[in-house]
Amino acid sequence: MRRRFQASDTVLASFLVAALLLVSGVVGTAMAQEVLPSWNDTAAKTRIMDFVKATTAEGGEGYVVPEDRIAVFDNDGTLWSEQPIYFQFAFMLDRVKTLAPEHPEWQAKEPFKSVLAGDPMGVMKGGEKGIMDLAMTTHAGMTTDQFSKIVTDWFASAKHPKTAKPYDEMTFVPMRELLDYLRANGFKTYIVSGGGVEFMRPMTEKMYGIPPEQVVGSTITTEYAIVGDEPVLNRLPKIDFVDDGAGKPSGINKFIGRKPIFVAGNSDGDYEMLRWVTAKGPSFAMIVHHTDAEREVAYDRNSEIGKLDKALDEAERRNWLVVDMKADWKKVFSFEK
Amino acid sequence: MRRRFQASDTVLASFLVAALLLVSGVVGTAMAQEVLPSWNDTAAKTRIMDFVKATTAEGGEGYVVPEDRIAVFDNDGTLWSEQPIYFQFAFMLDRVKTLAPEHPEWQAKEPFKSVLAGDPMGVMKGGEKGIMDLAMTTHAGMTTDQFSKIVTDWFASAKHPKTAKPYDEMTFVPMRELLDYLRANGFKTYIVSGGGVEFMRPMTEKMYGIPPEQVVGSTITTEYAIVGDEPVLNRLPKIDFVDDGAGKPSGINKFIGRKPIFVAGNSDGDYEMLRWVTAKGPSFAMIVHHTDAEREVAYDRNSEIGKLDKALDEAERRNWLVVDMKADWKKVFSFEK
Numbered sequence: 001m002r003r004r005f006q007a008s009d010t011v012l013a014s015f016l017v018a019a020l021l022l023v024s025g026v027v028g029t030a031m032a033q034e035v036l037p038s039w040n041d042t043a044a045k046t047r048i049m050d051f052v053k054a055t056t057a058e059g060g061e062g063y064v065v066p067e068d069r070i071a072v073f074d075n076d077g078t079l080w081s082e083q084p085i086y087f088q089f090a091f092m093l094d095r096v097k098t099l100a101p102e103h104p105e106w107q108a109k110e111p112f113k114s115v116l117a118g119d120p121m122g123v124m125k126g127g128e129k130g131i132m133d134l135a136m137t138t139h140a141g142m143t144t145d146q147f148s149k150i151v152t153d154w155f156a157s158a159k160h161p162k163t164a165k166p167y168d169e170m171t172f173v174p175m176r177e178l179l180d181y182l183r184a185n186g187f188k189t190y191i192v193s194g195g196g197v198e199f200m201r202p203m204t205e206k207m208y209g210i211p212p213e214q215v216v217g218s219t220i221t222t223e224y225a226i227v228g229d230e231p232v233l234n235r236l237p238k239i240d241f242v243d244d245g246a247g248k249p250s251g252i253n254k255f256i257g258r259k260p261i262f263v264a265g266n267s268d269g270d271y272e273m274l275r276w277v278t279a280k281g282p283s284f285a286m287i288v289h290h291t292d293a294e295r296e297v298a299y300d301r302n303s304e305i306g307k308l309d310k311a312l313d314e315a316e317r318r319n320w321l322v323v324d325m326k327a328d329w330k331k332v333f334s335f336e337k
Numbered sequence: 338m339r340r341r342f343q344a345s346d347t348v349l350a351s352f353l354v355a356a357l358l359l360v361s362g363v364v365g366t367a368m369a370q371e372v373l374p375s376w377n378d379t380a381a382k383t384r385i386m387d388f389v390k391a392t393t394a395e396g397g398e399g400y401v402v403p404e405d406r407i408a409v410f411d412n413d414g415t416l417w418s419e420q421p422i423y424f425q426f427a428f429m430l431d432r433v434k435t436l437a438p439e440h441p442e443w444q445a446k447e448p449f450k451s452v453l454a455g456d457p458m459g460v461m462k463g464g465e466k467g468i469m470d471l472a473m474t475t476h477a478g479m480t481t482d483q484f485s486k487i488v489t490d491w492f493a494s495a496k497h498p499k500t501a502k503p504y505d506e507m508t509f510v511p512m513r514e515l516l517d518y519l520r521a522n523g524f525k526t527y528i529v530s531g532g533g534v535e536f537m538r539p540m541t542e543k544m545y546g547i548p549p550e551q552v553v554g555s556t557i558t559t560e561y562a563i564v565g566d567e568p569v570l571n572r573l574p575k576i577d578f579v580d581d582g583a584g585k586p587s588g589i590n591k592f593i594g595r596k597p598i599f600v601a602g603n604s605d606g607d608y609e610m611l612r613w614v615t616a617k618g619p620s621f622a623m624i625v626h627h628t629d630a631e632r633e634v635a636y637d638r639n640s641e642i643g644k645l646d647k648a649l650d651e652a653e654r655r656n657w658l659v660v661d662m663k664a665d666w667k668k669v670f671s672f673e674k
Contacts, residue, residue, distance in 0.1 A: 067542075067548060070550075144590055188550075197591070197594065198594070201594045205404075211404060211595075212593070212594030212595050213407075213525075213592070213593045213594055213595065215594060219591055221587075222586075222587045222590055222591070223583070223587070224583035224584075224586045224587060224609050224613065226612075230616055230617075231586065231609065231612045231613045231616050233586055233587060233590055233613075240578075240591075241577075246560070246561035247561075249559075249561045249568065249570055250558075250559045250560070250561060250570060253481055253559055253570050254534070254556055254559070254577075255550070255592055256549070256550045257534065257535070257538045257549030257550055257552060258548075258549050258550065272561050272568065275563075275568045276561065276568045276570075279567055279568050280567075
């Protein structure tokens with residue numbers, strides 16, 4: 001049965017749609033849902049929501065078409081905690097311990113010796129070369145599939161040194177809500193981190209609802225090889241790209257290929273990304289300022305990890321929102337009472 | 338007015354939905370639309386459709402969840418024509434001619450001299466170093482925004498040397514239909530090309546419905562800089578990554594971070610990508626075989642551009658579909674009568 005479509009059908013269809021919405025309660029449910037519930041009702045929340053409303057109001061002056069609604073987020077210190085040490089650094093130390101029985105020579109050889117002696121700060125003081133040795137030993141020499149499994153297994157068992165919680169619970173609830181809120185408004189959310197892309201990708205979907213293809217990060221070189229008759233990608237001990245500082249705009253350009261309109265960071269490592277995203281056109285930038293010594297850690301200008309100095313100085317002048325974790329967030333972690 | 342939701346509401350809602358669909362004719366329209374209309378009813382079309390049906394049939398043995406439905410397509414010779422020369426090579430030659438008035442010294446200096454004398458094959462015979470000189474001269478030394486505009490302008494004015502059509506009409510209609518068909522079935526479509534990523538990105542949305550962030554390709558190094566008070570990315574004369582041959586699996590892993598289940602290529606430059614995608618799990622691989630001397634160009638094993646030899650030898654053994662352009666396609670280009 002197929003009838004010709006007539007004007008009276010439109011009226012009937014409209015009526016049916018309206019009836020359907022009322023019956024199922026869709027309208028009521030959508031309107032009842034609170035936006036950014038873990039944010040206090042301070043200026044920070046208002047500024048974020050004002051920007052999202054402006055970019056999504058069709059016909060409005062600040063309207064941005066959905067395909068240009070790209071939002072980028074730093075990871076360490078912006079989406080998940082980075083104190084007392086970067087998660088990937090903790091992974092590296094644990095990995096050395098796991099591999100140590102196969103390498104008796106490490107007991108007498110730096111930087112492995114410091115790691116095995118439980119002295120991570122000693123390792124960091126050993127400088128860049130030592131850390132690079134550790135990174136390459138623990139991040140290269142296996143296939144991409146094998147590394148993905150190593151990372152997944154580590155996240156399933158490792159515990160944060162301060163909270164004793166699994167690392168995947170160490171994400172900031174208000175930031176996860178912000179990701180959800182942006183996505184609900186047609187934004188495509190990306191991570192743009194100095195961390196290794198293959199260290200983050202196995203976890204980002206579960207932790208943030210961000211799929212692997214929306215994770216930009218530092219990379220090491222991989223090499224195609226045939227093992228038996230099976231093609232694999234081997235991870236070589238060679239840095240391919242460092243997605244930090246001035247590297248972040250290049251990383252965004254390379255991986256995403258268009259300029260975001262929303263950016264969130266927390267340290268001077270995000271400074272160039274903040275500058276580049278906010279250079280022209282409608283845009284919004286925010287800095288997560290770690291001000292809460294009680295619920296997390298308070299640090300900025302003098303921290304060895306996540307130093308925030310230059311970006312903080314310029315924030316007001318450049319109209320970047322500085323989020324005060326203590327004042328602006330009701331909650332930091334999901335496990336808080 | 339907000340009522341409690343009850344079982345009887347579900348029945349009523351279902352009825353309303355059914356009535357609405359009948360009235361608006363949605364059901365009839367969707368079913369009437371022909372799939373892959375420019376493909377002949379040969380085994381090639383059947384094999385493609387069988388794979389898509391299997392991966393999208395919920396509860397079926399070959400079902401793949403939507404987020405894993407990643408499809409990757411080579412570009413040159415797979416989505417757009419690559420004969421008599423790669424489009425990007427034509428762009429490069431045109432660009433040298435455009436810039437020549439500012440460079441009188443080029444009249445006496447190879448490889449520029451051959452380009453200005455209208456001898457592209459002479460340039461190609463000059464070997465890799467000459468081509469790299471041309472590439473860096475024409476692709477670097479400007480900002481990313483400037484390069485994007487140069488590319489867009491070129492596509493708006495340049496004509497294909499054989500058909501005299503604009504380059505953006507030189508795409509294969511059956512392949513554009515295949516992209517649409519896959520997307521309609523929940524696949525995310527990507528380009529994975531040896532071509533420059535920033536040469537393709539300004540055009541791929543318009544030509545294929547593929548957004549910039551779903552284009553993987555070769556890259557040159559970019560560098561963040563402040564000009565006046567404005568941050569820009571400068572394109573440096575330095576190759577960052579070559580996304581060809583064994584580079585393609587690495588490129589997919591780097592940019593996308595998960596293994597596709599559908600791959601299309603046309604030359605031995607796609608061999609490693611074909612191998613890697615089809616190594617394990619449900620997957621589908623196809624090779625576009627250029628067999629149509631009348632509507633396009635017939636070439637394979639002995640072609641300098643888009644050589645297809647090893648991949649053709651192994652296609653049957655590896656269960657890769659070889660699409661015979663002459664036999665399997667009703668139409669090649671949209672401008673055909």
